[in-house]
Amino acid sequence: MNQSECTLCSRSPICVKYRKLKQLELLQYHDTDINIISQIVSLITLKLDFCGLIDIDELKFLTLLKELSLSGNFELDISPLPAFVQLVALDLSSCSLRDINKLQSLTNLKQLSLNGNYGVDIVPLQYLKQLTYLD
16 A cells, blocks of 8 residues: 555544445534544535534535535534535525625535525525525
8 A cells, every 4th residue: 555545534444434425414413523524535415404513624525525414503604615516405504694605606506495594695696507496
């Protein structure tokens, strides 16, 4: 094995055990370790609802992710979301969001849930030409 093959993921017991996992749901799990989840690079669907998340930057390594649900994370920083250009479904319901300008670069989005984010200006969503569902 050369150094380029020796990645953090190949040494992590979590990543090795769940290397083929496609979907993960952790609801109301307040001990969520984003660093561990970000090593399961096979994930296509990830639901981390009501987990008390703030920083999701580490999730950017999940390049196969198509569906992401972060509902109920009241202090969530959505500034890393522009890196998730491959997303087709995103749930940010009840996240106390005010500014969703960061979402306008997610041009592959077909479904977006913003329910429970009162006072959100949806004008930035005009750039999401593929969007067919908005809640």
